Amino acid sequence: RKQRNDLQDQYLPIGSSFNFEQFQNNLDDHTAIVQFYITGDKLLTFIFTRETQQPIVWQSEPQDLDKFVNWKDEYLRDYKADKINKNNWQNDLSNRLDELADILSIDDIIKQITERCDRLILIPYQYLHLLPLHALPITSKQGEGKSKIIMEQFPAGVSYAPSCQLLQLAQTRKRPNFTHLFAVQNPSADLVYTNLEVEVIKGYFNSPPDTEVLVENAATKAAIDSKVFNTFHVVHFSCHGYFNYQEPRKSALILANAQKPASAEPNSERYLRISEEEVFDLEQCLTIDEVFELQLEQCRLVTLSACETGLIDYTNISDEYVGLPSGFLVAGSPAVVSSLWKVNDLSTALLMIKFYQNLLKPMSLALALNQAQLWLRDATVQELLDWAEQLTKQLNLDNNFKEKIKKEIRLFKSEETPFSSPFYWAAYCAIGKY
Structure with missing residues (x-):
């Protein structure tokens, strides 16, 4: 056993060497951690900071677990349903989050955190990993009775971690550089706003050869395999992503030429079947297993600007989940941004551009993402157009940038907020180093 532990500590020091007291002492004075756990008869929440001698434990009533199970079953059923019901899922998302906040007693949990803590790290468990906990509504603990969401209560940022062990590992990685x-970019060539997104974002980084973009047909698995990722500080995937609920290890980022040819023999191990029409060759995709093998020693951030890249194997009762974010963390990145559902192309492009724009300022990754999400939620049509015009001038972009946005939101009045629904801004989570 000692030999095994020594081997694990050498190659993946997140297990036997983990010491909770040491981890807690390394927290700063302004950070709180909320870790969830689900037992056979209740929901448990552990709340701790650097100052708490023992974690504060919040326990639900047995009926709350029943309510959560029913809520979760309905949420997943509607999300996985056909296109008509998926609209219902999207339209009902705000109300569903209200219900979830009540079931989880989020107000009572947040009240246990001292006001000096302005940064929050959430460590979900099982099904809770699938949900945008950062967007849950709370009542202001100052007693004003004003409703806000968790992100607004913690102005230094809300982020996630798969576990305390992986968070500790991520925190040890010092990656100050942010230029390469x-x-x-759009390997399937069917995402309308992905090209716009990456074209703008690359303007924030050094010119080639420090910056390299694989565009559409060039973004093949062979091209990925040939890259030495150790030279890059940021890795950004803007493409399709799919999570395989039945076989999570077959989940993947879809690259160019991955569509299964009609003449190919069916092979359940080799292919990822999304529908009768959509079948992808996993040998032409970047799967979870292959992510674990990447070398990201210089990487500061991996951004997965794609659908369902933050989903995990929620049937696994282990604290360490199977999913793309943990794969990139283990591969060497201290932080990953990923999504919890099938996201909208335009809103994702706007959110990502604003996220990277925020990162030019001295702020954490989590805060940059949170502020971009709140901006997208609250931005009026006129504010979006003014922002696009300003960005066009700053980066010498084609006027097409503003015109494309204007075309998409033309049905809204200038004072309306077209992306106010959580569906448009709440899907993305910052995972790892805070």
Whole structure:
């Protein structure tokens, strides 16, 4: 056992060497951690900071677990349903989050955190990993009775971690540089706003050869395999992503030429079947297993600007989940940004551009993402157009940038907020180093 532990500590020091007291002492004075756990008869929440001698434990009533199970079953059923019901899922998302906040007693949990803590790290468990906990509504603990969401209560940022062990590992990685970008841009050539997104984002980084973008047909698995990722500080995938609920290890980022040819023999191990029409060759995709093998020693951030890249194997009762974010963390990145559902192309492009724009300022990754999300939620049509015009001048972009946005939101009045629904801004989470 000692030999095994020594081997694990050498190659993946997140298990036997983990010491909770040491981890807690390394927290700063302004950070709180909320870790969830689900037992056979209740929901448990552990709340701790550097100052708490023992974690504060919040326990639900047995009926709350029943309510959560029913809520979760309905949420997943509607999300996985056909296109008509998926609209219902999207339209009902705000109300569903209200219900979830009540079931989880989020107000009572947040009240246990002292006001000096302005940064929050959430460590979900099982099904809770699938949900945008950062967007849950709370009542202001100052007693004003004003409703806000968790992100607004913690102005230094809300982020996530798969576990305390992986968070500790991520925190040890010092990656100050942020000039070299590697990006995958629209390998399937069917995402309207992905090209716009990456074209703007690459303007924030050094010119080639420091920055390298694989565009559409060039973004093949062979091209990925040939890259030495150790030279890049940011890795950005703007493409399709799919999570396989039945076999999570077959989940993947879809690259160019991955569509299964009609003449190919069916092979359940080799292919990822999304529908009768959509079948992808996993040998032409970047799967979870292959992510674990990447070398990201210089990487500061991996951004997965794609659908369902933050979903995990929620049937696994282990604290360490199977999913793309943990794969990139283990591969060497201290932080990953990923999504919890099938996201909208335009809103994702706007959110990502604003996220990277925020990162030019001295702020954490989590805060940059949070502020971009709140901006997208609250931005009026006129504010979006003014922002696009300003960005066009700053980066010498084609006027097409503003015109494309204007075309998409033309049905809204100038004072309306077209992306106010959580569906448009709440899907993305910052995972790892805070």
